Amino acid sequence: MQVRICRELLTRIGELTRQEAALRSEIAERVRPLAPGLLAISGVGDLIAARLLVETGGPGRFASDAALARHAGCAPIEVSSGRTRRHRLSRLGNRKLNAALHQVVLTQVRVHPPARAYLAKKRAEGKSTKEAFRCLKRHLVRVVFRALQEPQVVAVSP
Numbered sequence: 233m234q235v236r237i238c239r240e241l242l243t244r245i246g247e248l249t250r251q252e253a254a255l256r257s258e259i260a261e262r263v264r265p266l267a268p269g270l271l272a273i274s275g276v277g278d279l280i281a282a283r284l285l286v287e288t289g290g291p292g293r294f295a296s297d298a299a300l301a302r303h304a305g306c307a308p309i310e311v312s313s314g315r316t317r318r319h320r321l322s323r324l325g326n327r328k329l330n331a332a333l334h335q336v337v338l339t340q341v342r343v344h345p346p347a348r349a350y351l352a353k354k355r356a357e358g359k360s361t362k363e364a365f366r367c368l369k370r371h372l373v374r375v376v377f378r379a380l381q382e383p384q385v386v387a388v389s390p
Contacts, residue, residue: 256278256279256339259279259282260278262282263278263281263282263285264278266285267281267282267285267379267380268382269282269378269379269380269382270284270376270379270380272313272379273336273372273375273376273379274277274339274340274343274344274347275336275337275338275339275340275343275344276336278324280332280335280336283328283329283332284329284332284333284380286308286375287304287326287328287329287332288303288329288376288380290380291380291382292309294377296377297373297374297377297378300373300377301370301373302322302325302330303325303326303327304325304329304333304371304373305321305323305324305325305327305329305330306321306322306324306325306328306333306366306369306373306386307322307325307368307370308320308321308322308366308370309321311323312333317365318365319363320362320366321366321369328350333369333373334369334370334374336372337365337368337369339370340368340372341365341368347368350368350371351365351368352368352384374385
C-alpha cells in the first residue's frame with residue numbers, strides 16, 4: 233500500500249512539474265515582447281517582469297517614479313526625532329510589487345557590481361544596512377519606471 237501511494241505521489245509530482253514548466257514558458261512568451269526594458273534590468277527574469285507588469289498596470293498608470301514608489305511602498309517616510317534625521321520604508325502600498333522589487337534588489341546585491349558599489353557608497357555615507365537597501369530599492373524603482381516608459385512592442389495574436 234505504501235509503495236502504491238508513493239507511486240501515485242510521484243506521478244502527481246511529475247504532472248505538476250510539467251504543468252509548471254508549461255506555464256513558465258507561456259509567461260515567458262507573453263512577457264518578452266511586452267517588457268524588453270524590464271528584462272534588461274539585472275535580476276529581473278520572466279516571472280518578476282510579469283509580476284511588475286501586472287502590479288503596475290502598465291506604463292501609463294503613473295505620472296512619475298515617485299508615484300510608482302509610493303504605490304509600491306518604496307517611498308521613504310521621515311521618522312526623525314530631535315536632531316536625528318532618518319527615513320524608513322512605508323509599510324503601506326502594494327506588497328506584491330514591493331516583494332518583487334525586494335527580490336530584484338537581493339539578486340542585484342549578490343551578482344550586480346553597480347548595485348554593490350551603490351550599496352557600498354551609501355554605507356560609506358554613514359547609512360545603516362537597512363537604510364542603504366532602502367535607497368537601493370528606491371533607485372531600482374526609478375530604473376523600473378524608466379523601463380516601463382520605453383516604447384513596447386505589442387504582439388497581435390491571430
